Structures are given as structure tokens and as C-alpha cells.
Amino acid sequence: MNTLTSKILDGVRSTLGQQKAALHEPTFEGNEWKYLKECLDSTYVSSVGKFVDQFETNLAEYTGAKYAISVVNGTAALHIALKLAGVSEGDEVLVPALTFVATANAVTYCNAVPHFVDSSEINLGMDAGKLRDYLKNSAQLINGKCVNSFTKRVISAMIPMHTFGHPADMENLLAISRDFNIALIEDAAESLGSYYFGKHTGTFGMFGIISFNGNKVITTGGGGAILTNDIVLAKRAKHITTTAKVPHRSEFIHDEVGYNYRMPNINAALGCAQLEDLQFKLRAKRRLFHLYKENLANISEIRIIEEPANCISNYWLQTIRINQENEFLREEVIETTNNEGYMTRPAWQLISSLKPYNNFPRMNLDTSESLVKGLINLPSGSGLISKIT
Amino acid sequence: MNTLTSKILDGVRSTLGQQKAALHEPTFEGNEWKYLKECLDSTYVSSVGKFVDQFETNLAEYTGAKYAISVVNGTAALHIALKLAGVSEGDEVLVPALTFVATANAVTYCNAVPHFVDSSEINLGMDAGKLRDYLKNSAQLINGKCVNSFTKRVISAMIPMHTFGHPADMENLLAISRDFNIALIEDAAESLGSYYFGKHTGTFGMFGIISFNGNKVITTGGGGAILTNDIVLAKRAKHITTTAKVPHRSEFIHDEVGYNYRMPNINAALGCAQLEDLQFKLRAKRRLFHLYKENLANISEIRIIEEPANCISNYWLQTIRINQENEFLREEVIETTNNEGYMTRPAWQLISSLKPYNNFPRMNLDTSESLVKGLINLPSGSGLISKIT
Numbered sequence: 001m002n003t004l005t006s007k008i009l010d011g012v013r014s015t016l017g018q019q020k021a022a023l024h025e026p027t028f029e030g031n032e033w034k035y036l037k038e039c040l041d042s043t044y045v046s047s048v049g050k051f052v053d054q055f056e057t058n059l060a061e062y063t064g065a066k067y068a069i070s071v072v073n074g075t076a077a078l079h080i081a082l083k084l085a086g087v088s089e090g091d092e093v094l095v096p097a098l099t100f101v102a103t104a105n106a107v108t109y110c111n112a113v114p115h116f117v118d119s120s121e122i123n124l125g126m127d128a129g130k131l132r133d134y135l136k137n138s139a140q141l142i143n144g145k146c147v148n149s150f151t152k153r154v155i156s157a158m159i160p161m162h163t164f165g166h167p168a169d170m171e172n173l174l175a176i177s178r179d180f181n182i183a184l185i186e187d188a189a190e191s192l193g194s195y196y197f198g199k200h201t202g203t204f205g206m207f208g209i210i211s212f213n214g215n216k217v218i219t220t221g222g223g224g225a226i227l228t229n230d231i232v233l234a235k236r237a238k239h240i241t242t243t244a245k246v247p248h249r250s251e252f253i254h255d256e257v258g259y260n261y262r263m264p265n266i267n268a269a270l271g272c273a274q275l276e277d278l279q280f281k282l283r284a285k286r287r288l289f290h291l292y293k294e295n296l297a298n299i300s301e302i303r304i305i306e307e308p309a310n311c312i313s314n315y316w317l318q319t320i321r322i323n324q325e326n327e328f329l330r331e332e333v334i335e336t337t338n339n340e341g342y343m344t345r346p347a348w349q350l351i352s353s354l355k356p357y358n359n360f361p362r363m364n365l366d367t368s369e370s371l372v373k374g375l376i377n378l379p380s381g382s383g384l385i386s387k388i389t
Numbered sequence: 390m391n392t393l394t395s396k397i398l399d400g401v402r403s404t405l406g407q408q409k410a411a412l413h414e415p416t417f418e419g420n421e422w423k424y425l426k427e428c429l430d431s432t433y434v435s436s437v438g439k440f441v442d443q444f445e446t447n448l449a450e451y452t453g454a455k456y457a458i459s460v461v462n463g464t465a466a467l468h469i470a471l472k473l474a475g476v477s478e479g480d481e482v483l484v485p486a487l488t489f490v491a492t493a494n495a496v497t498y499c500n501a502v503p504h505f506v507d508s509s510e511i512n513l514g515m516d517a518g519k520l521r522d523y524l525k526n527s528a529q530l531i532n533g534k535c536v537n538s539f540t541k542r543v544i545s546a547m548i549p550m551h552t553f554g555h556p557a558d559m560e561n562l563l564a565i566s567r568d569f570n571i572a573l574i575e576d577a578a579e580s581l582g583s584y585y586f587g588k589h590t591g592t593f594g595m596f597g598i599i600s601f602n603g604n605k606v607i608t609t610g611g612g613g614a615i616l617t618n619d620i621v622l623a624k625r626a627k628h629i630t631t632t633a634k635v636p637h638r639s640e641f642i643h644d645e646v647g648y649n650y651r652m653p654n655i656n657a658a659l660g661c662a663q664l665e666d667l668q669f670k671l672r673a674k675r676r677l678f679h680l681y682k683e684n685l686a687n688i689s690e691i692r693i694i695e696e697p698a699n700c701i702s703n704y705w706l707q708t709i710r711i712n713q714e715n716e717f718l719r720e721e722v723i724e725t726t727n728n729e730g731y732m733t734r735p736a737w738q739l740i741s742s743l744k745p746y747n748n749f750p751r752m753n754l755d756t757s758e759s760l761v762k763g764l765i766n767l768p769s770g771s772g773l774i775s776k777i778t
Contacts, residue, residue: 026432026435027432028429032429036425040417043416045608045659046415046604046611075648101643102649111500214433215435221434221653221656222436243494244490249727252737254740255743258490259494260611263611264611264656334639349642354642355645356644
């Protein structure tokens, strides 16, 4: 084993102790059981119910968004946000290359084309400076629409993502959105509890979306939400995610092509309990970050990814980056730590390199390519902290 | 109040007693709590887990399908079944006009066009005789493909639905599927526990789909399943509904545009318990049918919809049909029974008449139009029977 691998393993072991540590395991230490039972007893386990209403209210309150619409998962949330932002067949949508594949898939569901953007070394999100220069050189405003000068397609939306919970450069991304007339949808799937200059992520753009998958800060089993401050868009989102059924005592009238994207009440019951414990979980995750930082501080060949300046990160996934000289050790580090019971993993492969997307438009992706070679996610669940002796 | 309305109300009251009766309320009388707790304790509430595997195994065993793939709801199941059946952009898909809007929506998600088919007076499903005559006159096989002679579009699939749980005329529909080379997907959303000549609905076509929405015979909160006897299609269905992620210890490789359509483990936990009680629920629903039949027998102006010959129906929704002469009373009957605490409702509006679909191709829909005017669904939950004194 290389010395660096050994030092990283020691740092992880010093942080987590001898426990077997998953990458991100959910914890259920609050009212989960109580609410689930209440939900079953009410028989309202399905498409409507008080937990759905309560979850949406509490989520809006927590994030500061005016409206929250719960849905079946983050992918569905993105799909609807894009649709309601006006993304049409044949449009292009700017997405980071360094993200989960769902971001690009949602664009494809709209019969639109993902167009890949490079990431920042600092926050791992869309590089606003590079994006502005790129658009200046390769797009132009024609009748108020941003048109790709090469493909002649309209670039109608952009989806910055708050990678591993670290807020992206919202001020400069919003400026691009305004200057080039590109609708901004925030992919806050990973960043519930993360703030940019004091304002919750997911509340800056036309829409923000959140995921409650089992590996997220809090979970509803499967689930997601759409955030917006616009009442008209909020009503449209609720309508189109609930089969576009027009309220009526008994008749079934659907006034447009809708989706069955509702979060079931039983999943929302879980979410209500999880949301009550969010602050506790976030504190535990922050403490875990500081422990990792301390225990890995002396290893000059790596850096731990920290929240950007003026931001609060939820530290969803703790992440280290091995420097370029040593990135050949990434596989060894991952294998060694996993063999020792610490579940680590690389970042996603760039979606721009995946088979379904490797022929789509992109800017130069040097930084993303470099990041992917060196990034490693460490065990990050909020439950790890209580197990540390 | 009209005498007929009064007689129907009396028949319903004699059947249900003084209870307040929902249209179809789920009941949780088995291992639901036990399995939910086990699921929470395991922390596997999300996209994978033993309940998902168990639910799929048990569902395949129960229906006799070789493979069952659990998904997030029936709409998602239909979408994927159509996609894997090869339905492409610009194709037409034959769907009943008398069904829930999801059937047509799923066609639209494939960028295909729903083409509406009339229903049978007997089983309320696609009228096979009428459909065959229609296709003979308005479609032709060109290079092995069924082509609509008027629109020149390929008719690539047909989706018969087992309405309110009553099996459609599968023998003749399958013959049409073969003769015209149209892929057959069975919409068995409502018919878990229904059999056609001893074989479970949903197991005849290339795919069958089932729904576990809260109003169905059994529920997973929200949920659905895809049934198939073809191992290649089964593997494709599992793959594409789980983001098309290629199995790998740590890397994220997705080899096609996938969907996030997995049923969460916590919903599957509920489903496992519900499935154990299915036979009990079906017996209760059958008993309820016989009670309604008895208590409504003397009303010559209506008939109660019975399972077709050689079929076993799950009697998902108990249904009466008012004869043509008296169908003007439908609203009064619905209003009166609802006011008395018995939740009744009309059948769906024909989807061919809804705003998003009223310009799409259709055959003559006389029977469907007539059926809709006279059909009324009565309270049908399996829990109603135990409350009857």
C-alpha cells in the first residue's frame, strides 16, 4: 500500500473508529414511527392526506420558499420545473457535466438537448466566469432568445447544481440568467440545509428542486420537491403533477397532459418526522466534517472540500480531492477504505462522457475532467457521529 | 326525489347499513405495521431493499407472470411498457376511450398519439369485434406494420384495459394483436385478482401493468408493477426504471436514458403485507357484490355489472348501469347517495372528449358514450363488509 493511501485510511479511521460506515445511511430517531402509524390508521396512505400538506408547508417555511410542491422524486421535480420554465422540443439546456445523470435525463424527457458546462475548482458547481465567456463567444440574443450560434438551437434554461451540498456561485449565475435570458432552475437535490449569503439554496431561480432519496440529508423513501416563489407557477406545478385533474366533486376532468408525480401521504409522513430532525442532523454532519478536517489536515497531497466563502453547506457528502500528482492512487484509496469497512466512492463519471450523452454540445470541460480524477466521497451520514466513541 | 333514485338509495342502504362509506378505502389488517417497522429499523427505506425483492417475487407468483418489476405507479409502468414495446415518436396506440386518463398520457410521454377504441356493453373493455372491423376498413399491413390508412401513421401498440376489474375479451383482442401485428399491453391497473379463463389478467400481452394506488384492491401508498413472461424484457424494464445504471462496485455508469421509476422499499413493505391479505379482501369484495345484487335485484331500470362468462372478476369497483330511458337520473342518484354518506361517482368522462385529446383519431364511440351516461360506481372497499351488521 502506498504511503498516501495509508495516511488517508488512518485519517478516516481516526474519524470514524472501528464501525462499518456506509456512504450515507438515513437515521430515524424522531417521530417517524408515530407519524407512519398515524398515517396508516387514517387509511390516507396514498395520493392525498394531511402529511402531504404539512410536509409542503414545513418545507416552504424551512427553506423560505413561498411554495413547495412535493413529488415522487427529484428527477420528476426537475422534469416539471423544466416543462413549466418553457423548455420545448429541440431547445438546449445548460447542465453541469459533473452531476448525477438525472439532470440530463430530465432535459431529455422534454425532448430537449443537454449542453454541458464546466465546473469550478472551488465549489464544484457551474463555473460562472467560464460560462459567461463561453456564451459571449458561442451564443447570441435573437429576438430576446439566447441562440447557440453553432447549433442554432434556443438555449432556454440552465440548471446549476449545488454539488455535494456546496452552494454554487449564484450571484454570477443569476446575472448570466438575466443577461442572456436563460431561465434558471436550481438543482438543490443535494443541498437541503445549504445557504448562499444567508438565503437557502433552491430559492434563487425560477424553480429549485430538492431530493429526498434514501441517501440524502433527510429521506421520504423516495421523494422530491419543487420550490418556487411564484404563485402561478406553484399552482401549475401542483396541477400538472397531480394528473391535471380539475377539482370537481365527482367528475373526472383533466384539462392538459398531466403526470402522476404526487408524493404519497405515507412517504410525506416519513418526511414530516425527518424534517423535524433536520437541524440535529446538520449539526452532526458539520461536526463530522470538522473531525475529518482535523484528522486529514496533515496530508498535504489532498484537500478536503469546504463550504465556499459566505455560504453554509449542509456537508451532504464529505469529499476529499487528491492532487494531480497522486490521482493515480484514487482507485487504491477507494478499494482500501472499502475493504476496511468504510464506504467511499469516486464522484460520478461526467455525464457528458456517458453513452447516451457523449455526442451532445459542451464547452471545454478541463476542470470537471480533472476534478473527477481526484475526488473521493467519504462516509457522511449524520448517524456516524453518535457512534464515534 | 324520483322513485328510481329512492329505490337505488334503499338498495345501497340495505347493503351497507348506516355507515359512512367511501368509494374504495384501503384496509390494513395484516402485517403492515410489522413490515413498516422492520423496514425503518433496517434503514433501507429507499431505492433498494428486501421488501422490493420480496414484493416482486410474491407478485409474480400470485399472478403467474414469470417476472414482476415494481415501479412508482401504474402510469410509470404503462410508460415503460410502451417504450419497451417499441412505440416510437409519431406512432399511434389504440386505447379505450372509457378509461382513466393515464392510459392516454403514457402514450403521449412516448411522443405517440392515442387512437380511441369503443367498449363492449358486456365487459366494458375494448370491443374486439368492432375493433377488428374498424382495422379491416381503416388500416393495412405495410412491410409487416399496421398502418392507419388515413393518417399514414404506424399503429404500434394497443392497450386494452380491464375496466373496474372485469376482464376484457382477451382471446379476440390477442387475435387482433397477432393478425395486425400490434403489440398488446394489458392495462390491468384495476384487475389484480381477476382471471380470464383461469389465467390472471396482465399475463396475456407482451406486458401487463398493475396499479397499487390507494384506491385499488391493495395499495403501496403509490405504486405499480410491470408484468412480463420474457426475461429479456424483464431485465430491460428493471434496468430502465432504475436510471439505467450499470452494476458496478463504485462507478456511476448509465448506458441509456433511464427513468427514476423505482418503488421505494418502504412502499414495497406495505405491499408485501397487503398482498398476504389479498385473498381475504377479494372474498369480502365478492360477498359485497352479491349483497348489492340481491338488494338491487328488483329494480328493473338498472343492471349491476357482473363478471363476464368464464372470467373471475376482482370486483374492484361495484358498478350499476341505469337504462337509457332513465339515465337523466344519474346526477340525482349520485347526489342523493353522496348526501346520505354513500360515496358514489360516475365513470370517467371519455378521455377522447378531454381537452388534451379531443382532436385525436377515434373510431365510432357510440357504446362508450352510452355507457358513460348510465354507469355509477358504488362504495366497494373490502372493509365495508365487516362493518355490515
